[in-house]
Amino acid sequence: MQTKDTVPTTPAVEPSVIDFTQFPDEHGRFGEYGGKYVAETLMGAIQELQDAYEHYRTDPDFIREFETDLKDYVGRPSAMYRAARMSDAYGAEIWFKREDLNHTGAHKINNAIGQALLAKRLGKTRIIAETGAGQHGVATATVAARLGLECVIYMGAEDVIRQQPNVYRMKLLGATVVPVESGTRTLKDALNEAMRDWVTNVDNTFYIIGTVAGPHPYPQMVRDFQSVIGREAKAQILEKTGRLPDAIVACVGGGSNAIGIFHDFLADESVALYGAEAGGDGVETGRHAAPLTAGRPGVLHGNRTYLMEDDNGQIMATHSISAGLDYPGVGPEHSWLKDIGRVTYDAITDAEAMSAFHDVMRYEGIIPALESSHAVAYARKLAAKYGEGKIILVNLSGRGDKDINTVAKMEGITL
Amino acid sequence: MSRLTPLFARLKTENRTALIPYITAGDPAPAYTLDLMHALVAGGADVIELGVPFSDPMADGPVIALAHERALAHGVGLKDVLDIVRAFRKTDQRTPVVLMGYQNPIEAMGVNAFARHAAESGVDGVLTVDLPPEEAEPTAAAYRAAHIDPIFLIAPTTSPERVRLIAKLASGFVYYVSLKGVTGAQNLDIEALDARLAMIRTDCSLPVGVGFGIRNAETARAVSRVADAVIIGSTLVQLIADHPIQERPSSTLLAEVRDFIVGIRHALDESIPTKA
Numbered sequence: 001m002q003t004k005d006t007v008p009t010t011p012a013v014e015p016s017v018i019d020f021t022q023f024p025d026e027h028g029r030f031g032e033y034g035g036k037y038v039a040e041t042l043m044g045a046i047q048e049l050q051d052a053y054e055h056y057r058t059d060p061d062f063i064r065e066f067e068t069d070l071k072d073y074v075g076r077p078s079a080m081y082r083a084a085r086m087s088d089a090y091g092a093e094i095w096f097k098r099e100d101l102n103h104t105g106a107h108k109i110n111n112a113i114g115q116a117l118l119a120k121r122l123g124k125t126r127i128i129a130e131t132g133a134g135q136h137g138v139a140t141a142t143v144a145a146r147l148g149l150e151c152v153i154y155m156g157a158e159d160v161i162r163q164q165p166n167v168y169r170m171k172l173l174g175a176t177v178v179p180v181e182s183g184t185r186t187l188k189d190a191l192n193e194a195m196r197d198w199v200t201n202v203d204n205t206f207y208i209i210g211t212v213a214g215p216h217p218y219p220q221m222v223r224d225f226q227s228v229i230g231r232e233a234k235a236q237i238l239e240k241t242g243r244l245p246d247a248i249v250a251c252v253g254g255g256s257n258a259i260g261i262f263h264d265f266l267a268d269e270s271v272a273l274y275g276a277e278a279g280g281d282g283v284e285t286g287r288h289a290a291p292l293t294a295g296r297p298g299v300l301h302g303n304r305t306y307l308m309e310d311d312n313g314q315i316m317a318t319h320s321i322s323a324g325l326d327y328p329g330v331g332p333e334h335s336w337l338k339d340i341g342r343v344t345y346d347a348i349t350d351a352e353a354m355s356a357f358h359d360v361m362r363y364e365g366i367i368p369a370l371e372s373s374h375a376v377a378y379a380r381k382l383a384a385k386y387g388e389g390k391i392i393l394v395n396l397s398g399r400g401d402k403d404i405n406t407v408a409k410m411e412g413i414t415l
Numbered sequence: 416m417s418r419l420t421p422l423f424a425r426l427k428t429e430n431r432t433a434l435i436p437y438i439t440a441g442d443p444a445p446a447y448t449l450d451l452m453h454a455l456v457a458g459g460a461d462v463i464e465l466g467v468p469f470s471d472p473m474a475d476g477p478v479i480a481l482a483h484e485r486a487l488a489h490g491v492g493l494k495d496v497l498d499i500v501r502a503f504r505k506t507d508q509r510t511p512v513v514l515m516g517y518q519n520p521i522e523a524m525g526v527n528a529f530a531r532h533a534a535e536s537g538v539d540g541v542l543t544v545d546l547p548p549e550e551a552e553p554t555a556a557a558y559r560a561a562h563i564d565p566i567f568l569i570a571p572t573t574s575p576e577r578v579r580l581i582a583k584l585a586s587g588f589v590y591y592v593s594l595k596g597v598t599g600a601q602n603l604d605i606e607a608l609d610a611r612l613a614m615i616r617t618d619c620s621l622p623v624g625v626g627f628g629i630r631n632a633e634t635a636r637a638v639s640r641v642a643d644a645v646i647i648g649s650t651l652v653q654l655i656a657d658h659p660i661q662e663r664p665s666s667t668l669l670a671e672v673r674d675f676i677v678g679i680r681h682a683l684d685e686s687i688p689t690k691a
Contacts, residue, residue: 044572313523
């Protein structure tokens with residue numbers, strides 16, 4: 001196993017020299033990123049979770065139950081779809097991994113099921129989660145309902161107003177939605193509040209983090225539960241095209257759908273990997289949510305990673321049309337993959353994402369989530385560079401029914 | 416050596432418990448902090464714990480989280496906090512000052528640069544809430560080199576193995592969080608606390624301060640029977656928040672803060688005969 005000292009942190013490393021399955025290391029680090037930056041009051045719970053996950057990740061009964069749920073409840077494997085008209089329009093072969101077809105409409109359910117099964121085995125009776133757009137909150141409320149567990153969802157007060165349909169959906173599923181009034185009243189503050197709840201109720205409560213961030217073991221655990229996306233995608237694209245794709249594109253907020261589809265391809269040097277961050281009004285305006293593109297490393301929410309911060313080290317307010325990408329940090333594995341040069345990260349503006357949203361609707365008859373539209377917008381740029389015959393696989397991470405009010409509002413339409 | 420070790424040595428010979436009030440620097444406005452610090456000392460504080468405002472104070476409850484927000488509204492950052500300590504040292508070279516905050520502002524300044532500036536400003540210890548011992552090097556080494564004590568939390572859930580790990584890195588004192596939960600939470604069980612502190616002392620020879628859940632003279636007195644120091648945060652911060660916000664603190668507020676500390680001080684000193 002490689003140690004921190006031997007991991008190159010400068011770009012242009014040959015992926016073939018790194019065994020990606022050996023990360024994170026025993027300290028929960030990906031190179032210099034990750035770790036467990038939490039108050040001592042949480043270390044007991046983190047250790048309990050880490051021990052449990054170490055045990056169950058290789059436990060045949062646990063794996064069987066997880067896979068059965070993914071098949072029978074989520075509807076996996078999700079489809080691999082050739083976007084024919086979009087391919088003609090964009091000038092390269094565009095394929096979609098259809099995570100939007102999952103139960104609850106996004107990839108989030110994969111992880112929520114995995115963690116809820118773990119919660120059940122740990123004997124926890126209460127589930128908490130943070131949510132931004134509400135997709136992870138809905139997925140968590142869904143699995144909690146199915147397992148008969150109490151469920152409390154923390155959501156920034158701003159987001160509660162912006163995402164009313166998902167708030168109501170969570171309530172219908174029996175969850176309590178707590179609007180968070182502190183700080184910027186968005187996702188990062190919801191995460192702070194969920195942490196506070198966890199510290200206070202640690203004996204009976206399991207905290208289901210929705211992305212590949214937070215203290216170790218969350219980045220690893222969430223990645224493992226989401227990496228089913230990439231394993232399926234690899235088999236499907238090989239079957240349908242006879243070869244690996246030339247590029248894979250995914251949107252990156254916290255980065256769980258991106259890690260999910262990337263992970264099985266990290267060692268395949270011929271496959272270029274691209275992460276599309278939320279560029280908001282444009283990175284140059286400062287109104288964005290693109291820490292990998294325009295931030296610097298720091299410590300937040302239990303891990304070391306790229307952050308959007310000011311000169312005093314205060315976390316900055318973020319901006320994106322997509323509530324699910326509106327977060328000032330990013331999963332630590334992405335920070336590492338950026339530094340070693342294995343994945344290229346770039347920002348897509350609100351306007352570019354909106355344009356791609358319409359393209360997917362009109363060329364393919366699919367309503368993509370605004371988050372996923374960022375990946376499509378990047379694929380469009382890439383296709384112009386790559387040209388005909390090249391295969392670009394896009395992770396269509398969620399469906400966009402939740403976003404039609406936002407889209408209408410952007411275009412001055414009242415529904 | 417910082418001012419903390421000699422202070423605890425002296426208090427031990429006097430069989431007294433240290434009183435450590437906490438305020439957030441810059442709350443509710445920058446001009447308050449220096450006057451409040453002097454009022455705390457006048458009331459009988461042995462050490463001052465000064466919160467460094469952070470945008471995401473995850474381990475703090477609503478009372479202190481709001482104090483961070485009020486300070487941030489004035490743009491108070493780590494540099495300003497060090498300036499406040501420097502100003503305090505002009506008239507008080509005796510009272511130890513411990514900064515309590517989160518790691519990101521420290522890293523934004525640079526750990527070594529911070530350690531140097533903090534030492535020059537007269538800081539004695541630094542407690543970083545989200546820096547458990549596993550992540551504390553090389554930060555703790557930078558503090559030791561600058562003669563600043565790295566202060567660590569110990570929780571009810573901290574295993575003996577981890578207490579020993581903390582004892583290796585810490586100096587000055589350790590800070591026992593008397594409850595599971597965020598700052599300002601309810602309830603306190605003195606018997607359980609006593610048993611727990613006895614266990615900690617078998618693995619850690621440093622003085623043990625107890626915080627989180629101490630709100631008045633009565634709870635402070637009870638805790639002082641078993642602890643080397645009591646830390647009072649949320650109650651004091653709330654007392655400050657209950658006054659109208661002005662550019663500078665009113666003489667009424669300063670008198671109230673001093674009297675509150677005097678009350679706790681008396682309670683602690685009364686408990687001397689029964690101290691274990």
